[in-house]
Amino acid sequence: VKILALSGSLRTGSMNTSLLQAARELAPDGVEVELFDGLEAVEPYNADRDTPGAVPPGAAALRARVAAADGLLISSPEYNGTIPGQLKNAVDWLSRPFKESALWSKPVVTMSAVTGAFGGVWGQADLRKSLGIAGARVLEGELAIAKANEKIADGRVAAELEPQIRELLQTLAESIEPSGAEESETAPAGATA
């Protein structure tokens, strides 16, 4: 089972990226977590460039990596009450062509780590809404870490978070293992656009 991990934060010392690195170490047997490190290079979405042969390289790389993965693990900060613009831009690229996109029916679990007191729940809710509208299979269970700077430092994640990270990975892996589940012809809940 191949999971692609996507951090909504571009900064080097990102707590969200640290969480994903921890997830890579905590993955159950048979589950491989790979970090996508090309988010900053994804060009702004432009429908004129979203035609065969015209998709710019950063966006094409993102699409290819997501398409090749069995599931997605996203961890993102909240910026001003919603998700960072570059992560939303990625969702937009990944959402087209609608119903044939890299996100369509793709199982996804989400996490957020913020310095604020509310765990980034607004941002995470927006992320889940957006992914659902794009046709991803957004799984139950999320992890929202408030005052994350007290639990994640210098790339190290507090041991108390490990069971929750493991549980999310398990949820994701279980959603993938029954083969054919992601080939359902039914539109994922929330897919409207």
Ligand SMILES: Cc1cc2nc3c(=O)[nH]c(=O)nc-3n(C[C@H](O)[C@H](O)[C@H](O)COP(=O)(O)O)c2cc1C
């Ligand atoms: C532009 C900007 C907006 C932010 N808005 C919020 C916010 O709405 N809620 C929150 O809890 N933290 C907010 N923060 C603080 C982030 O939670 C904090 O910077 C966090 O460390 C970002 O995650 P990272 O360590 O993965 O980069 C904001 C930070 C920035 C730079």
